[in-house]
Amino acid sequence: xxxxxxxxxxxxxxxxxxxxxxxxxxxxxxxxxxxxxxxxxxxxxxxxxxxxxxxxxxxxxxxxxxxxxxxxxxxxxxxxxxxxxxxxxxxxxxxxxxxxxxxxxxxxxxxxxxxxxxxxxxxxxxxxxxxxxxxxxxxxxxxxxxxxxxxxxxxxxxxxxxxxxxxxxxxxxxxxxxxxxxxxxxxxxxxxxxxx
Amino acid sequence: xxxxxxxxxxxxxxxxxxxxxxxxxxxxxxxxxxxxxxxxxxxxxxxxxxxxxxxxxxxxxxxxxxxxxxxxxxxxxxxxxxxxxxxxxxxxxxxxxxxxxxxxxxxxxxxxxxxxxxxxxxxxxxxxxxxxxxxxxxxxxxxxxxxxxxxxxxxxxxxxxxxxxxxxxxxxxxxxxxxxxxxxxxxxxxxxxxxx
DNA sequence: GGCTGTATATAACACTGTTATATTTTGTCA
DNA sequence: TGACAAAATATAACAGTGTTATATACAGCC
Numbered sequence: 001x002x003x004x005x006x007x008x009x010x011x012x013x014x015x016x017x018x019x020x021x022x023x024x025x026x027x028x029x030x031x032x033x034x035x036x037x038x039x040x041x042x043x044x045x046x047x048x049x050x051x052x053x054x055x056x057x058x059x060x061x062x063x064x065x066x067x068x069x070x071x072x073x074x075x076x077x078x079x080x081x082x083x084x085x086x087x088x089x090x091x092x093x094x095x096x097x098x099x100x101x102x103x104x105x106x107x108x109x110x111x112x113x114x115x116x117x118x119x120x121x122x123x124x125x126x127x128x129x130x131x132x133x134x135x136x137x138x139x140x141x142x143x144x145x146x147x148x149x150x151x152x153x154x155x156x157x158x159x160x161x162x163x164x165x166x167x168x169x170x171x172x173x174x175x176x177x178x179x180x181x182x183x184x185x186x187x188x189x190x191x192x193x194x195x196x
Numbered sequence: 197x198x199x200x201x202x203x204x205x206x207x208x209x210x211x212x213x214x215x216x217x218x219x220x221x222x223x224x225x226x227x228x229x230x231x232x233x234x235x236x237x238x239x240x241x242x243x244x245x246x247x248x249x250x251x252x253x254x255x256x257x258x259x260x261x262x263x264x265x266x267x268x269x270x271x272x273x274x275x276x277x278x279x280x281x282x283x284x285x286x287x288x289x290x291x292x293x294x295x296x297x298x299x300x301x302x303x304x305x306x307x308x309x310x311x312x313x314x315x316x317x318x319x320x321x322x323x324x325x326x327x328x329x330x331x332x333x334x335x336x337x338x339x340x341x342x343x344x345x346x347x348x349x350x351x352x353x354x355x356x357x358x359x360x361x362x363x364x365x366x367x368x369x370x371x372x373x374x375x376x377x378x379x380x381x382x383x384x385x386x387x388x389x390x391x392x
Numbered sequence: 393g394g395c396t397g398t399a400t401a402t403a404a405c406a407c408t409g410t411t412a413t414a415t416t417t418t419g420t421c422a
Numbered sequence: 423t424g425a426c427a428a429a430a431t432a433t434a435a436c437a438g439t440g441t442t443a444t445a446t447a448c449a450g451c452c
């Protein structure tokens with residue numbers, strides 16, 4: 001890729017990100033992106049693979065942020081502390097990058113399907129979570145057990161994050177959603193500990 | 197509403213439901229609905245409020261199915277058994293009416309926002325869940341406590357349902373997703389019981 | 393039978409994603 | 423340095439979308 005090609009890609013991605021962070025997927029038309037990037041729509045197709053390529057790039061970005069949330073210094077924290085810290089980072093990401101978060105959980109164009117590369121990013125984020133959480137389990141825990149544990153924590157966190165975006169959260173006088181989320185996840189950790 | 201008006205509404209809704217159950221929101225264009233109903237698109241606007249009205253109707257249907265899942269005969273089951281049965285029904289609904297389920301959790305047109313009536317249906321479903329689950333708590337449990345408990349169970353179930361639709365579920369060799377989901381929710385019930 | 397109101401059909405609008413065609417720019421070679 | 427080819431980019435057009443303006447058909451009432 002030449003330097004000018006790289007420059008054009010960067011301009012397009014910058015324009016797409018700005019529109020996306022401000023207005024979510026609804027703000028992401030190829031005409032709006034091209035206009036903001038100061039070029040014509042054909043560039044979205046020659047530098048990315050059209051709308052699909054833009055969404056894939058943002059989807060991967062979303063999962064990269066989720067993966068980064070799991071990067072905890074294990075030398076400075078106990079396994080349990082590391083997991084709790086990772087979960088706090090996850091909730092931070094879900095809030096600060098809500099547009100990305102909604103995209104990775106399917107709240108985008110109904111015709112969008114993540115590409116193999118994009119799906120791989122999701123798998124990598126999950127593997128990262130398995131690594132973080134399995135340090136808490138017994139050394140001889142099976143691969144399946146580790147994956148189930150990681151899944152349980154992720155499901156718990158995501159469930160609360162998503163319901164927070166629902167009408168239900170207005171009805172419920174819960175002023176500390178974040179604490180409730182972490183407590184529910186910690187109950188799963190405690191249950192795993194009690195189990196051996 | 198006259199009888200012929202009612203007939204036209206029914207034809208439109210039947211056509212929309214058939215397309216929706218088969219192809220989800222992506223299959224729901226006003227032209228496709230009108231064609232399948234054997235009429236022109238203007239009827240979508242005069243009998244419903246256009247695309248918004250169609251999505252609102254299906255959204256409400258989705259939450260009505262979720263509410264129906266919580267209808268458990270409390271005279272034939274202990275509180276705990278009733279909750280577990282309600283959760284099983286919920287997972288059934290999520291699977292059998294996946295298109296409705298995705299719609300109520302935002303996986304639709306990015307420009308769609310549920311109307312006040314539609315949001316009310318979500319609130320009613322949640323109230324139904326609070327009623328079901330609060331029978332398990334101590335009689336003097338606060339309103340907030342009851343809502344938190346109901347939310348915890350719902351978040352746990354939804355988290356697993358949503359992650360099952362992700363690439364992660366292909367990576368993870370989990371042949372019994374449903375059991376894992378129920379066990380995670382039961383841990384939350386057990387923790388509530390242990391707490392008093 | 394005529395008139396009014398309602399229901400429905402048709403045509404048109406503006407926006408969308410995408411591509412065919414045209415134009416401009418860049419790089420290479422003699 | 424000019425010519426040529428390739429690449430990059432711009433423009434125009436296509437088909438589909440949601441929505442509405444206008445036209446037509448139908449129903450009800452006097």
